[in-house]
Amino acid sequence: MTASDPGASTIRTVDWRLMPLLGAVYLVAYIDRQNVSFAKLQMAADLDMSEAMFGFGASLFFIGYFLFELPSNLFLARVGAPRWFARIMASWGLITVLLALSHDAASFYVLRFLLGVAEAGLFPGVLYTLTLWYPASHRARAVGMFMIAGTLANATGAAIGGFLLDLDGWYGLHGWQWLFVATGIPAIALAPVVLWLLPDGPQSAPWLADDEKDWLAAELARERRTVETPGSDRALRAIRDPRVALLAVTFMGFPFAAYGLSYWLPTVVRNMGAGNAANGFLNAGIWLLVASTLWILPRELARRGPSPWHGILLPLVGAGALVASVVLPGSALKFASLAFAACAIFAAQPTFWTLPSRFLTGAGAATGFAVINATGNLGGFAAQALVPRIAAAYDPLTPMLMLATGLVGVAAGTWLIERHHAVGLRLRNSAGD
DSSP states (O other), X not given: OOSSOHHHHXXXXXXXXXXXXXXXXXXXXXXXXXXXXXXXXXXXXXXXXXXXXXXXXXXXXXXXXXXXXXHHHHHHHHHOHHHHHHHHHXXXXXXXXXXXXXXXXXXXXXXXXXXXXXXXXXXXXXXXXXXXXXXXXXXXXXXXXXXXXXXXXXXXXXXXXXHHHTTTTGGGOOHHHHHHHHHHHHHHHXXXXXXXXXXXXXGGXXXXXXXXXXXXXXXXXXXXXXXXXXTTTOHHHXXXXXXXXXXXXXXXXXXHXXXXXXHXXXXXXXXXTOOHHHHHHHHHHHHHHHHHHXXXXXXXXXXXXXXXXXXXXXXXXXXXXXXXXXXXXXXXXXXXXXXXXXXXXXXXXHHHTTSGGGTOOHHHHHHHHHHHHHHHTHHHHHHHHHHHHHHHHSOTTTHHHHHHXXXXXXXXXXXXXXXXXXXXXXXXXXXXX
């Protein structure tokens, strides 16, 4: 640690000790959430399901997620991140493996719903956990680092998805069954690792020196004093806060676009003439590009200083790219537009997730993150249920126009939130004067 900048050393230590572990957790979770997009290429026919039936079953994940997100985050705030994250991982890994035993539409529907129940609380739980480790000035960058794991999961899942599908018939199992087994086991194996390595908070971290703990505690306490208002740390007050409702409705556009795109991408690329393995590697290339964007852009935005326009312009760029994927000629331009859209959709989210901590702390923040993420992820339900139906009625790329409207909604909602925040700051400053 340097005497001139004690915070820099502390944040670097937290980055290296905390983020790889949380990133590994999210990587495995995201693979288990999205493996269904590749499994569909064989599983739908094997279980005698139409595209619309399969899309509905895949979307049931988000119903279970929605119903149990808030209870999960409240349990996390009570029992601590290590124990609760380990429970989440063990249960979702087991259910992922059990998906290999699906024998009809009903069993697939039940297991996808239970997968959402099992994983509920992970993403907002990590967002809440990051508020205990990172001051606000470093939080968007931390969220960006964490979300990189999701894009790497898409890349990894795509790369191995095509390979595992080609194991069809090996030892009497279908390729999609191997896909579920191979992607479920790592979650079960990682659960005790998280329980062992993840501290409850900065004060119990053996790898932080006492002066680093003191600096971080003082910085977070100073920040809370600037944010706290009566009831900002209360769960019930957060549920009733209209700002939380506005953020939840606004956030729906992100999962709507992200899951609609990632769920349908393997089908779009296959329709361009790619085989299983080539399909996997082309999809992986898109998600590696998204990961690079998530690494570079939040750092660049932090260097330039915060601007309300970051969260407004990026969704509009993504919407334009989705429209371009429909109207531009040629497979190469369409594929490039989809890749550009994916970068914009994910790069906009780290900035969005800094908004709740402007007015929520403690249990209020845990509740707010859960409500926003749970409600917003209903957009993922809508996307996975509607995209196959629209594609069947028109063509595989027409649903991208629908996904673009969700991103326009994100831009509009973010503008309203930023405007509300700016007015509140002016009123507070006036009262202080």
